[in-house]
Amino acid sequence: MAGEQSTSSGPTPYEVHEPGVLLHGTRADLAVGDLLVAGRESNYEAGRIMNHVYVTATLDAAAWGAEMAPGDGPPRIYLVEPTGEIEDDPNVTDKKLPGNPTRSYRTREPVRVVGELEGWTGHTAEQLQAMKDGLADLRRRGAAVIFD
Helix, strand or coil: CCCCCCCCCCCCCCCECCCCCEEEEECCCCCCCCEECCCCECCCCCCCECCCEEEECEHHHHHHHHHHCCCCCCCEEEEEEECCCCEECHHHHCCCCCCCCCCEEEECCCEEEEEEECCCCCCCHHHHHHHHHHHHHHHHCCCCCCCC
């Protein structure tokens, strides 16, 4: 089942899923041809409306997006293609990981769904809780800044 949790350690950080393929993680139920557009709620900060659409070339980053997304639906990862230019995600490249090893990008232009990735394995319950705890700690310290 897509997004099903397992006892494995989850996706490998920084590993490109497939050369030339971009991914987007969400809980939205989308179809091929649908457009993802800016102006939606952040996966990492409730109530924050984003000015960009975020995509990645790594399964790890896409899984985090899907698993952290708001909503009741199952986490999903879509194969996507931007309709305009993309740029490195400054939230990762400038703040945490110089050189963009997560292959995370953003765009103000719509992103088209071209397929859904089935059968992927997400992060463990422990990894998800650690991410949630880390984000809560950043918010408590006033350090949860998203450059959007």
